[in-house]
Amino acid sequence: MRKSVRKPVLAIGPFHPLQEEMEFYQLTVDGEIVTDIDVRISYNHRGIERISETLQFDQIPFLVSRICGICSASHPLAYVQAVEEIAGVKPPERALYVRTIINELERIHSHLLWVGLGGHFIGYDTVFMWAWKYREPVLDLLEEITGNRNNYGNVRIGGCREDVPDETIPKILNELDKIEKKTEMLTKAVLDDPIIHARLKGVGVLTKEAAIDYAVTGPTARGSGVAVDVRRDDPYAAYGDLDWSVITQTEGDVFAKAVVRLLEIFESIKMARQALKKLPNGPVAVEVKEIPPGEGCGRAEAPRGETFHYVRSDGGNRPIRHKARAPSYVNVPSFKASCIGQHIADVTLTLAAVDPCYSCTERLAVVDGRNNLIHDYEALLKLSREKTARIKKEIGAPELKLEDF
Amino acid sequence: MNQEELNNKLSEIEDKLIATEQTTDNRTFLLCEAENAYAINKFLLEDVRARFVIATCIDSDDCYEILYHFSYDEIGWVITVKAFIRDRENPAIQSITPFLPAAEWIEREMHDIMGINFKNHPNLRRLILADDWPDGVYPERKGVPK
Numbered sequence: 001m002r003k004s005v006r007k008p009v010l011a012i013g014p015f016h017p018l019q020e021e022m023e024f025y026q027l028t029v030d031g032e033i034v035t036d037i038d039v040r041i042s043y044n045h046r047g048i049e050r051i052s053e054t055l056q057f058d059q060i061p062f063l064v065s066r067i068c069g070i071c072s073a074s075h076p077l078a079y080v081q082a083v084e085e086i087a088g089v090k091p092p093e094r095a096l097y098v099r100t101i102i103n104e105l106e107r108i109h110s111h112l113l114w115v116g117l118g119g120h121f122i123g124y125d126t127v128f129m130w131a132w133k134y135r136e137p138v139l140d141l142l143e144e145i146t147g148n149r150n151n152y153g154n155v156r157i158g159g160c161r162e163d164v165p166d167e168t169i170p171k172i173l174n175e176l177d178k179i180e181k182k183t184e185m186l187t188k189a190v191l192d193d194p195i196i197h198a199r200l201k202g203v204g205v206l207t208k209e210a211a212i213d214y215a216v217t218g219p220t221a222r223g224s225g226v227a228v229d230v231r232r233d234d235p236y237a238a239y240g241d242l243d244w245s246v247i248t249q250t251e252g253d254v255f256a257k258a259v260v261r262l263l264e265i266f267e268s269i270k271m272a273r274q275a276l277k278k279l280p281n282g283p284v285a286v287e288v289k290e291i292p293p294g295e296g297c298g299r300a301e302a303p304r305g306e307t308f309h310y311v312r313s314d315g316g317n318r319p320i321r322h323k324a325r326a327p328s329y330v331n332v333p334s335f336k337a338s339c340i341g342q343h344i345a346d347v348t349l350t351l352a353a354v355d356p357c358y359s360c361t362e363r364l365a366v367v368d369g370r371n372n373l374i375h376d377y378e379a380l381l382k383l384s385r386e387k388t389a390r391i392k393k394e395i396g397a398p399e400l401k402l403e404d405f
Numbered sequence: 406m407n408q409e410e411l412n413n414k415l416s417e418i419e420d421k422l423i424a425t426e427q428t429t430d431n432r433t434f435l436l437c438e439a440e441n442a443y444a445i446n447k448f449l450l451e452d453v454r455a456r457f458v459i460a461t462c463i464d465s466d467d468c469y470e471i472l473y474h475f476s477y478d479e480i481g482w483v484i485t486v487k488a489f490i491r492d493r494e495n496p497a498i499q500s501i502t503p504f505l506p507a508a509e510w511i512e513r514e515m516h517d518i519m520g521i522n523f524k525n526h527p528n529l530r531r532l533i534l535a536d537d538w539p540d541g542v543y544p545e546r547k548g549v550p551k
Contacts, residue, residue, distance in 0.1 A: 041532065041533070042532065042533035042534075042535075045533050047544075049545075050544070050545065085428070085429055085432070212456075213505070213506050213507065214506055214507050215456050215457045215458070215505075215507035228456065228476075228478050230481075233476075233478040233479070233480075233481040234431065234476075234478075234481030234482075234483075235481070294428065295428070295434075296428070296429075296432070297432055297474060297483045297485065299458075299476075299483070306458070306476075308458050308459055308474065310459075310461050310472065310474065312463065320463075321461065321463045323459065323461040325458065325459040329459070329510065329511075330459075330507055330510075333506070333507070333509060333510055336506070
């Protein structure tokens with residue numbers, strides 16, 4: 001028997017076009033099939049926990065909002081809740097609602113971002129352009145409320161920095177209606193598309209057992225039938241007062257994760273709308289002077305899953321320990337369960353399906369094309385639907401409705 | 406399990422604990438010595454069916470503390486096992502990765518930054534420190550310049 005057989009290893013990263021951040025995946029392959037995966041991270045370790053221990057309590061929300069440009073509402077919220085737990089502070093009602101609105105707007109734009117990237121990864125750039133186009137107005141709303149499209153820095157210990165002014169509420173509600181309509185069209189088109197079914201179904205399956213073993217959270221868990229959602233399980237901000245449901249799918253494949261994210265956009269719109277209509281009157285912050293000694297755990301449901309912050313205070317003006325856990329920290333190791341046995345071509349998509357955190361804070365520029373042939377929106381939509389119907393007929397795909405999911 | 410049943414369940418491991426602290430309505434801290442942490446974590450995972458969230462490592466003055474945070478989602482509790490490692494010269498604790506793959510990364514991270522030896526860890530390689538980082542320098546320990 002030969003003692004050692006050298007196995008071919010395929011490298012994805014540390015710099016790879018599919019990953020805007022540095023992560024290094026080494027895939028051990030047998031022909032086209034992946035037999036093992038090794039992940040290396042921390043090419044750009046920023047030492048945020050260590051920096052945090054040198055800052056004062058009220059400066060830290062602005063630091064932790066920079067952990068991620070996309071989850072920049074959930075990290076400060078989890079941190080602030082941990083500190084409020086230590087100090088026994090209860091923020092005013094209106095602040096809790098404002099926090100909910102900002103966090104749900106963040107989820108809407110983050111999920112649309114993922115849908116776009118997911119489309120881009122499978123070479124379906126129409127989905128990418130649509131989803132990102134519909135994401136823009138959400139960022140504009142966030143800019144109007146907080147002053148920033150990303151890194152809002154809107155929570156502070158004891159409440160919020162900026163209020164949602166009453167006079168902007170009709171405008172936000174109006175925008176939400178428009179976003180809902182467009183997203184509905186996009187969702188129907190994506191979930192009904194036979195090419196997407198063929199490409200995503202049965203790919204990168206994370207079983208329920210593996211999801212529990214790897215303790216994954218967010219859409220990665222909910223796509224595998226594990227119904228965890230901190231917003232429902234440990235209600236914070238105003239989530240306890242709102243009427244909404246946790247979306248789950250049982251299949252665990254990339255398609256299930258896409259369905260969860262798409263349907264969650266509607267739940268988020270529903271929640272933001274309810275919070276805006278119920279927004280109580282009053283101040284958005286209370287003054288917090290000193291943080292007593294103690295320890296607290298704060299958590300918030302970020303678009304990618306549970307964000308967890310642990311803070312310990314010794315009564316001074318700085319924390320003596322601050323631990324932050326982003327959801328990708330537990331979601332990424334689950335690749336060991338979802339990628340082995342897959343084809344190489346499916347792995348990049350499986351990696352993308354947990355939505356490892358990307359930082360994309362640049363503004364998009366609008367460029368005028370010089371094409372003389374102008375299809376208007378309605379005409380393109382009609383052509384697209386005709387093409388889908390034709391392909392469906394050719395490959396005999398079933399008729400599906402949004403309600404079936 | 407509701408709150409009362411959970412408290413009853415947790416009292417089954419009372420003999421392994423130094424103390425139990427409840428800081429707010431749904432946050433419990435279970436204080437124990439490092440030797441007992443393995444059994445308590447296994448109990449929380451397999452008998453209580455709690456979900457592992459993360460672990461935190463703290464350099465206290467007379468010991469190292471490892472905090473294993475678990476979430477009991479049914480009623481939204483965070484149960485934290487606080488294990489004290491008294492041996493500051495050769496800090497070590499039993500790894501929980503063999504029965505909980507989710508703990509692999511964080512144990513490797515704590516090994517990197519705090520120099521805790523996780524016994525029986527299947528893969529205790531560096532996770533966040535660079536390959537050319539000097540051996541024996543643990544950036545999160547006290548006394549290392551910030």
